[in-house]
Amino acid sequence: MSGTEQPDSHPDEATSAENWPESPELSSAEPSAREMADYAATIRRIERMIVAAGVVCAAGVVIPLGWPLALGVLAGAAMAWLNFRWLAATVNAIGARIVHAHSRERGAAIVVRGIGRILLMAIAAYVIFTCSVRGLLGFLAGLAMPVIAVMCEAVYEFVAGFRRTS
Numbered sequence: 445m446s447g448t449e450q451p452d453s454h455p456d457e458a459t460s461a462e463n464w465p466e467s468p469e470l471s472s473a474e475p476s477a478r479e480m481a482d483y484a485a486t487i488r489r490i491e492r493m494i495v496a497a498g499v500v501c502a503a504g505v506v507i508p509l510g511w512p513l514a515l516g517v518l519a520g521a522a523m524a525w526l527n528f529r530w531l532a533a534t535v536n537a538i539g540a541r542i543v544h545a546h547s548r549e550r551g552a553a554i555v556v557r558g559i560g561r562i563l564l565m566a567i568a569a570y571v572i573f574t575c576s577v578r579g580l581l582g583f584l585a586g587l588a589m590p591v592i593a594v595m596c597e598a599v600y601e602f603v604a605g606f607r608r609t610s
Contacts, residue, residue, distance in 0.1 A: 486597060487532055493593035494525045498586055505582070516572060516579035520586015523568055528590050530561050 498521020506514035537554050565587070573580040 486601075489600065490590070490593045490597050491525060491528060493596050494521060494528060494589045497521065497589045497592040497596075498524070501585065501589070502582075510578065512576040512578040513582040513585075516576070516582020516584075517586040518582075519568065519572065519579070520583040521589045522586070523565055523583070524587050524589045527561050527565065527587075528593075530557060534558055 498518055502514040502517040502521070505517060534554055534557055541551065541554070569580060569583060572583045
């Protein structure tokens with residue numbers, strides 16, 4: 445054992461905030477107003493892209509595959525949009541609970557909202573399945589619209605970053 449190690453120190457003491465090295469990244473834990481505005485703009489772009497992708501995909505499948513599948517895609521995209529909004533609110537609530545010790549957000553409420561999102565999607569899938577299997581396939585495809593939206597946002601951020609550096 446080297447002379448700098450302390451054998452009877454508790455393992456959590458080494459990782460506590462007061463033992464962190466000084467660095468510019470850790471000194472400004474609170475986000476700036478500009479960072480919060482950028483974050484809000486990103487969330488809005490992703491939400492709009494979920495809706496746009498759902499409409500475009502539904503329009504693209506209505507002629508070759510029929511109305512049930514197109515309506516399923518629209519229902520899935522609507523559920524994905526709602527799920528994304530609730531997920532963003534849950535992440536913000538968890539962040540507020542972690543950063544601010546006296547947060548109004550209750551841990552049980554956060555968990556109930558998370559489980560509620562999943563149950564709502566399961567109920568919607570079951571109802572659609574009882575009406576149309578093709579509609580269910582469209583619904584499941586519509587639930588993937590946030591993936592498309594996030595990929596579009598990544599391209600947007602890449603192009604915007606490239607323009608800022610040029």
